[in-house]
Amino acid sequence: MYRYNPSESIFAGMTRAQKQQALTNAQQALLDLMSGEKGVTFSYTQGDGTRSVTYQQTSMSDLRMLIRQLQADLGVISRPRRPARFRW
Structure with a gap:
């Protein structure tokens, strides 16, 4: 057992x-x-035309995993979620 x-x-x-x-x-x-x-993604207009800037978005599932790991380290929850294992 883990x-x-x-x-x-x-x-x-x-x-x-x-x-x-x-x-x-x-x-x-x-x-x-x-x-x-x-x-x-943000767009804005300057004197010589329209510009856009794109930022990388962190996925919500990655953030949720990070939050659970930190909560486990701090003792807020008993342990992070275990990976799903399939048995045949």
């Missing part, structure tokens, strides 16, 4: 305060994406 060990986490070198700040930032980023506050 037992979650925070000392083996990818966040093992971070202080509790750093993990808490990272969790807050990740949760805010997810809220911004879900509410449409953060755009991905």
